[in-house]
Amino acid sequence: MNFRCLSVSVLSAIALATSQPAAAAPYLPKDDTVVLETLPGKPSDPTATELRSMRAAVAAAPTDAEAAARLALRYFELAMEQGDPRYVGYAEAVIRPWPENATTAAELLVLHGKLRQYRHDFAHAMADFDLALKSDPANFGARAWRVAILMVRADYAGARRECDLLAQYASELQAVACSTYVDATTGNARPAYARLLAALARAGEVDPGHQLWILTRLAEMAWRFGDAGAAERHFRSALALGFDDNFLLAAYADFLLEQGRAAEVVPLLRKWSRSDTLLLRLALATRALKQPEGEKYVRTLGDRFADAGLRGEKLHLQEEARFLLDLKGDARAALAAASENYRTQREPRDAQVLIDAALAARDPAAATPALQWVEASGFEAKRLRDAASQLKAMKP
Amino acid sequence: MNTKFLIFLAFLFSAAAHAHKPSDSYLALSVEGASVRGQWDIALRDLEFALGLDSDGNGEITWGELKSKRKEVESYAFSRLNVFSDGKSCALSAADLLVDDHSDGTYAVMRFDADCGGRAPASVEVAYSLFFDIDPTHRGLLRFERGGTAQTGVLSPERPKLAFRAGESSPLAQFTDYLREGVWHIWIGFDHILFLISLLLPSVLILKNRTWKPAERFRDTFWDVLKVVTSFTIAHSITLSLAALSVISLPSRLVESTIALSVVLAALNNLKPVVAERRWAVAFAFGLIHGFGFASVLADLGLPQGTLLLALVGFNLGVEVGQLAIVSAFLPLAYLLRRSGFYRGVVFTGGSAAIALVALVWLAERSLDVKLWP
Numbered sequence: 001m002n003f004r005c006l007s008v009s010v011l012s013a014i015a016l017a018t019s020q021p022a023a024a025a026p027y028l029p030k031d032d033t034v035v036l037e038t039l040p041g042k043p044s045d046p047t048a049t050e051l052r053s054m055r056a057a058v059a060a061a062p063t064d065a066e067a068a069a070r071l072a073l074r075y076f077e078l079a080m081e082q083g084d085p086r087y088v089g090y091a092e093a094v095i096r097p098w099p100e101n102a103t104t105a106a107e108l109l110v111l112h113g114k115l116r117q118y119r120h121d122f123a124h125a126m127a128d129f130d131l132a133l134k135s136d137p138a139n140f141g142a143r144a145w146r147v148a149i150l151m152v153r154a155d156y157a158g159a160r161r162e163c164d165l166l167a168q169y170a171s172e173l174q175a176v177a178c179s180t181y182v183d184a185t186t187g188n189a190r191p192a193y194a195r196l197l198a199a200l201a202r203a204g205e206v207d208p209g210h211q212l213w214i215l216t217r218l219a220e221m222a223w224r225f226g227d228a229g230a231a232e233r234h235f236r237s238a239l240a241l242g243f244d245d246n247f248l249l250a251a252y253a254d255f256l257l258e259q260g261r262a263a264e265v266v267p268l269l270r271k272w273s274r275s276d277t278l279l280l281r282l283a284l285a286t287r288a289l290k291q292p293e294g295e296k297y298v299r300t301l302g303d304r305f306a307d308a309g310l311r312g313e314k315l316h317l318q319e320e321a322r323f324l325l326d327l328k329g330d331a332r333a334a335l336a337a338a339s340e341n342y343r344t345q346r347e348p349r350d351a352q353v354l355i356d357a358a359l360a361a362r363d364p365a366a367a368t369p370a371l372q373w374v375e376a377s378g379f380e381a382k383r384l385r386d387a388a389s390q391l392k393a394m395k396p
Numbered sequence: 397m398n399t400k401f402l403i404f405l406a407f408l409f410s411a412a413a414h415a416h417k418p419s420d421s422y423l424a425l426s427v428e429g430a431s432v433r434g435q436w437d438i439a440l441r442d443l444e445f446a447l448g449l450d451s452d453g454n455g456e457i458t459w460g461e462l463k464s465k466r467k468e469v470e471s472y473a474f475s476r477l478n479v480f481s482d483g484k485s486c487a488l489s490a491a492d493l494l495v496d497d498h499s500d501g502t503y504a505v506m507r508f509d510a511d512c513g514g515r516a517p518a519s520v521e522v523a524y525s526l527f528f529d530i531d532p533t534h535r536g537l538l539r540f541e542r543g544g545t546a547q548t549g550v551l552s553p554e555r556p557k558l559a560f561r562a563g564e565s566s567p568l569a570q571f572t573d574y575l576r577e578g579v580w581h582i583w584i585g586f587d588h589i590l591f592l593i594s595l596l597l598p599s600v601l602i603l604k605n606r607t608w609k610p611a612e613r614f615r616d617t618f619w620d621v622l623k624v625v626t627s628f629t630i631a632h633s634i635t636l637s638l639a640a641l642s643v644i645s646l647p648s649r650l651v652e653s654t655i656a657l658s659v660v661l662a663a664l665n666n667l668k669p670v671v672a673e674r675r676w677a678v679a680f681a682f683g684l685i686h687g688f689g690f691a692s693v694l695a696d697l698g699l700p701q702g703t704l705l706l707a708l709v710g711f712n713l714g715v716e717v718g719q720l721a722i723v724s725a726f727l728p729l730a731y732l733l734r735r736s737g738f739y740r741g742v743v744f745t746g747g748s749a750a751i752a753l754v755a756l757v758w759l760a761e762r763s764l765d766v767k768l769w770p
Contacts, residue, residue: 025496026435026437026494026495026496026505027494027495027496028494028495029459029495031459031460032458032459032460032463033458033459033460034458034459035456035457035458036440036457036458036459036462036495036502037440037441037444037456037457037501037502038455038456039441039444039450039455039456039457041455042450042453042454042455043448043450043453043455044453045455085418085533086418086419086441086442086445086531088418088533089418089419089530089531089532089533089534090445090530090531092531092532092533093529093530093531093532096532274500300499303498303499304499304500306499307420307498307499307500310420310537310548310550311418311420311535311537311550312550
């Protein structure tokens with residue numbers, strides 16, 4: 001018995017009584033026509049048809065590394081587009097028969113590495129990419145992923161070295177994209193933006209997928225050095241390409257939320273609640289607008305974090321910290337999640353949530369590594385720098 | 397699609413944090429004596445990927461489509477699950493098929509019985525391989541229950557087997573378990589707390605000329621509280637025992653609605669007194685109904701067959717301990733404050749009105765079977 005009830009006033013009992021969650025229970029649907037589940041697509045959709053033929057190719061030739069790589073890559077791509085981790089599992093099943101050693105084709109090793117980085121097993125992922133580069137020194141993907149992981153670890157010198165190696169065999173646009181990616185995170189967002197914009201113009205006709213990536217980066221860079229108009233333009237051009245892209249939508253939603261334009265976020269993300277990253281933004285937007293669905297989204301998100309906890313996985317600490325801080329108002333728990341997250345992931349967003357949580361919890365010491373990163377990197381985003389100065393000025 | 401572009405996207409996505417609700421199933425096993433029962437929740441999306449449920453190809457799975465594939469679903473699932481009792485395989489037979497909503501979509505809920513040869517198992521082992529061939533990130537989230545205690549585990553391709561000792565816990569441990577459950581139930585059972593508080597609020601007051609005046613002597617207040625609490629206790633102990641021993645049973649909607657009604661009436665009685673000295677009789681009469689409410693909780697916990705009486709006494713004592721804690725927290729405070737305007741205005745009148753309002757909502761919800769607040 002908890003003797004907090006010494007202070008049980010009638011009113012607090014009522015407050016507690018009204019916050020009891022309704023327990024879900026299995027039920028019998030009313031009749032046969034009740035729709036239980038809406039699938040991501042129909043069997044006749046082009047994606048489903050494509051997957052079927054790829055699966056048939058793998059089944060027909062189980063030792064064909066190329067067929068397996070094609071199917072696994074397509075699954076991985078779908079996971080990224082839709083933010084749906086089930087496809088990651090399907091990809092893993094496809095490449096599982098191939099061992100992680102030098103006898104395996106480079107493309108499959110790259111896939112192994114990607115799946116490992118997805119599970120935040122960065123050390124082994126780096127080794128997989130290394131192995132792929134040994135058999136195929138000009139493998140673009142393996143090099144690009146090494147850069148990406150080094151960026152997540154905030155190892156900018158390492159990332160620059162990889163970009164230099166990449167430049168020896170990549171196109172000019174790819175090389176510039178790589179080096180400006182690092183520059184824009186280390187205090188040179190404006191010149192990096194100008195270089196990337198110029199390289200894009202020089203490149204002439206660019207594959208729409210390339211364009212999507214570069215436009216998203218340009219938008220982020222412009223946002224970073226404070227040109228909201230340019231950022232908005234690039235985000236819109238990227239959206240106009242018509243790709244389903246979890247990352248672009250998340251970045252644009254963050255941009256809109258920071259600008260106080262929550263009303264534009266809701267129609268943008270309404271059909272994306274399957275993705276936790278986007279559901280988080282949707283919940284933040286609807287809560288900001290005081291819309292009734294907001295509480296439903298918050299509950300679903302809480303359930304998903306609880307479910308992930310049951311699996312014993314902690315792949316989503318940055319979002320969980322944001323959820324705890326902005327939607328649950330639990331600064332202490334948010335700070336714990338953000339600190340744990342920052343031990344393995346050190347991107348600007350990870351630093352931001354750690355600093356925000358430390359501010360809310362009035363515990364500047366807890367965000368020391370993020371504050372050091374802001375100093376050392378010279379990262380320019382105003383919101384992050386403001387929060388960092390505010391935190392430094394705070395008396396513990 | 398250009399593979400170079402896909403590779404290039406590598407940059408982009410490494411930085412993104414993705415959705416993190418991969419495939420899980422929820423498997424619950426409960427052992428009561430020799431009977432082993434289970435419930436298995438499997439996502440319709442996963443079954444669709446493995447078996448194809450969307451017969452008409454419209455991108456939606458209906459209840460009719462699920463039912464028509466019931467045999468296939470059951471044979472697919474149960475061929476990937478083995479339950480062993482003391483090393484011997486149990487025969488699994490599917491019972492009800494239901495559905496439930498989880499945070500990432502709708503799940504098929506399969507209830508099943510495990511025939512383990514009619515002997516109470518000392519150890520139970522679960523071997524699981526559902527979906528591991530098509531999705532190695534799939535996990536089986538297992539909950540193993542026995543005699544009111546639960547253990548959990550995660551089944552994965554790396555660890556597809558989990559074993560549980562199913563040995564009986566000692567009678568003393570069982571007794572304290574049920575005692576704790578009793579305390580816990582009164583602590584979270586707001587309807588019981590509010591009923592008791594409604595009856596106790598006037599204990600520090602005396603009704604004179606149809607208005608409440610502060611009591612003069614603590615002795616009067618003490619006796620009044622003792623009478624109310626004792627009658628409530630005796631009454632609910634009687635019905636709790638009768639219901640737990642299956643002598644009487646009442647429909648739960650009737651019980652829950654009447655409990656809500658009892659709170660409404662007790663609170664209104666403070667605002668417009670009808671019964672004053674004989675509130676103990678009210679406590680007794682409605683206490684009978686509250687006893688049925690406690691019994692339904694006890695039924696949900698499950699009663700150990702061998703030590704039924706022990707569990708019943710433990711649970712009942714737990715309820716009394718919890719109740720006593722509330723009374724001893726409430727009484728001195730209320731007695732000290734009884735002369736203040738704050739007590740009579742805010743706590744007594746405002747509190748009674750608020751309780752009546754809350755209980756009215758409960759009454760409406762429970763009797764009409766609707767949900768009025770989120």
